[in-house]
Amino acid sequence: MSSQAASSLQAEVDRLRLQLESLQAKDGSEPITIGNYLLARLEQLQVTKMFGVPGDFNLGFLDLVEDHPTIDWVGNCNELNAAYAADGYARVKEHSIGVVLTTFGVGELSAINGIAGAFSEMVPVLNLVGVPSTTQQKTKPMLHHTLGDGRFDAYSKAAENFSISQSILSDKNTAAAEIDRVLTDCITRARPVYLTLPTNLVFEKISSERLKIPLSRLPPPNDPDVEAFVLDEIAKLVEDAKDDVVILVDACAIRHDARQEVNELITKTGYPAVSETYERYGGIYVGSISRPDIKEKVESAKLILSVGCLKSDFNTGNFTYSIPPSRTVEFHSDHTKVQFAAFKGIGMKELLPLLTARLEPTSEIARKIPVPSFTAVVPAETDDVITQAWFWPKMGTFFKPKDVVIAETGTSSFGILDVPLPDKSVFVSQILWGSIGWTVGSTLGAAFAARDIGLNRTILFVQELSVMLRHDLKPIIFVLNNSGYTIERFLHGKERKYNDISNWNWTALLSVLGDAEGTRSKSYTVKTKDELSALLDTASFAQAGKIQLVEVMMPKHDAPRALIQQAELSGKTNAYVAI
């Protein structure tokens, strides 16, 4: 039995033991409050930060958080940023989850766009809401933060649309099992879950027995007969394709905890690999806006092993993904698709190691397949203007291994497509959901997670700036000042006023947000290529010893190549038909 299969079996055993625990309802010798039970589970999941905003229905629970030895409270400026921060934390800190705590109604609804983004992009986030007491929820008085019409369930109904699992805690006897159920859904299905914590249950005491059994992260084991059949099918296709196989990797491979399995598949089998939106190997495939050599390589391949891929308009070049199912094997967390045939219950976590073992013997042949080299050359432009074409390759030279690079939806997320990233660096962007402003909070969470797991600098391309200052985080923030919403200009309204924004005095911002003396931050404005180059070469800047903000002045109508192509494609389907 493989170690992977053994882990899956152990997970199944733990699940069954927890089910038994629920039925037997043993009274443990060491009672624990429901609030601390939840915190103990979060600690087991390696959560070290809880994001959110205090509100009258969550203050009691916050006492427990503040008193907790390993989980810190990070008070955010607003709930949306808190949700973004929890999302950023979960993306960077694999094997853990993000947690956002809000109050009833006003708080949770302010966070809902951030939660929906985590749903869309498969990020495991616990959406925890402090709510009125169970008695108030039954008697339904016209409390503040209510709609005034007695509908106390309106917020949870809204949340149902953006979470994979929900629990409205109402009974101390089932609270532990309910907490375990939603947390298990969160970690195994890699999507947000919704949990309400009524004021009167926070300090209720329950048995701590269940805490001895860990929550099962792994999906149920694959059926061995089906798995063997699938493996044979894939091996046959690989053999038929001879030396023309490409591995395509997307974010879901990471979200479902299969990074190591994918890495081994790539390194041990030797096939060329192309990663889309998260980690880079040979480059990025985004349909017809891919670089021509990558596009050619992927689309002409006889067989594509596609691991954890999600296809949206923004990562497929508006659905110009020219890969027919007949030449594709898709690996997902809970199923596998071989050409047109779907195999339910055959997850990649267990299947990939078996496939790697099967393909390893032919790796000598595979390693001979030519791979287009992915490099970005800084163009020799004669003028001083910092153009998009010059900026992104230049930034590529500044990145170091283990850096966390975060790109805002817009020119940044498109510009960075053409830049290779160093080894073990982490790239984070919200390609599918595309909520402008997401990086604001996300960088805060990502910077905390990077500190937890020993990553290098956090570099942001685009505010939780004041919270970053307070917690002594030291991201480098690039504000690309091109006088408005350039991504929208390319989609529609190139010269329209609605795409303009107020010109802020960016370099004074950190001073206003809490660093009046300038001891914890430094801000710069660069207007020319030389100024930016000089700054990037300055050792003290590159060391990132304090929070740094760089305002980069760029032309209003300049955009990265990939964005221009995407906009042309989007414009066609999104036309405002004037008849």
Add this chain to the structure above:
Amino acid sequence: MSSQAASSLQAEVDRLRLQLESLQAKDGSEPITIGNYLLARLEQLQVTKMFGVPGDFNLGFLDLVEDHPTIDWVGNCNELNAAYAADGYARVKEHSIGVVLTTFGVGELSAINGIAGAFSEMVPVLNLVGVPSTTQQKTKPMLHHTLGDGRFDAYSKAAENFSISQSILSDKNTAAAEIDRVLTDCITRARPVYLTLPTNLVFEKISSERLKIPLSRLPPPNDPDVEAFVLDEIAKLVEDAKDDVVILVDACAIRHDARQEVNELITKTGYPAVSETYERYGGIYVGSISRPDIKEKVESAKLILSVGCLKSDFNTGNFTYSIPPSRTVEFHSDHTKVQFAAFKGIGMKELLPLLTARLEPTSEIARKIPVPSFTAVVPAETDDVITQAWFWPKMGTFFKPKDVVIAETGTSSFGILDVPLPDKSVFVSQILWGSIGWTVGSTLGAAFAARDIGLNRTILFVQELSVMLRHDLKPIIFVLNNSGYTIERFLHGKERKYNDISNWNWTALLSVLGDAEGTRSKSYTVKTKDELSALLDTASFAQAGKIQLVEVMMPKHDAPRALIQQAELSGKTNAYVAI
């Protein structure tokens, strides 16, 4: 027939004509685009500003807005602030509505808390969303801003919880009737409505015939027989109560367009009036946290005529509203309640003028009823510290007629309870929904509305600051710096760190947000009573010729009287029981 009844009948005629128009589907001689049809209706409703954030699914419609002669686009910093601004606009600009335009998914979800607040507090707001084309909504590709699972209806499902009426436009032939339906619901029911505008329908041409018929603002006419019966019942109760009648007025009287009717009831009948949360006459009744003289006056009255009252915990002193139904007549927009008997369909708009006429003959007696005078004396404190007890009466001396005064949920909304406001001034606060941060956007909308209808200064107690600068609005903003969430401290966690916030350099903020030269704004910090007094007495300050921000340093644990009492009451029902 009264003029009010005639207006109601005319409204009924218009409604019927519009129904006929829908069935006959005449092709007008002057076709109009669906986008411009909507704008024409908004213009008829006296809308002059549209709030929101540009996004790829609303850019085409934004072209029409930008080209519209009387409706201006106000681009906000984020969608939540845009929704708050639409709310503030609608509150101050009676007879109109607030409009917030967002994009599909990311935009509308960011705004949802603001919409829910407008629902809770009965504010008429149009929640307009630019969405993918009708074709895309049928084929459901994995577009950006989607959840990645094909559920294109998830956002409208969420919105249903927080709007009184919805329309998902999908057919040009029914678009005009659908627009009219939701707008009518918005103005007659005074709550948010939700309307989606697919990219491909914006420029579709339809008949403009319907625009000749105005939308009906008035509810259907009261049944004359029932109305006469109700009137007799009320008159009998008034007679029995002799000279012990009190009129209690709340926000819904304004929301449902009955300000004039209420004013006449008060002035012509001569009975003492107590207003709760919007306009002030004799003072404010908030249950057991009312000032003792007002509490006594209201609770001891033999009969209370309660107009448009909504009872929540924060405006009833946590439900300590000691007014038994046997001594109350409740007037609502669509029903009347006399003691225990409810009369459906008898609305206040028509009923109140009849009641005024009936009670006017006895006004001589009514005017002799003593009314506790509502004054606020600035206490003679011997120290320099700006206390809450001193601050609010002092501010009372600064207010002028027609000022718009906006108070944030927290110390401000409670502190201002004890201060009388000048004639024709408008007080705006979000008592029931209580979303901290609401004033940020709301002030922007309120300031625009105040300019539209010729009000005086806009005074805010507590950021859309940059947008205010851009549009040359000139509010006076009081930032009460008491080192954190004082309202939460009084509810729970007096010394807890989670109730602390970062100390911003407030007086440099406006400079950062676009006024680098300091020509359009001025900021102050006041630390003592003398400093604040001197500033308030400065003529150039009081004239409000530019945007002004005053940071008022106040003790951390000081709170207004009403807040301390409210917190004690809330603490009881909201207890975190430690067992």
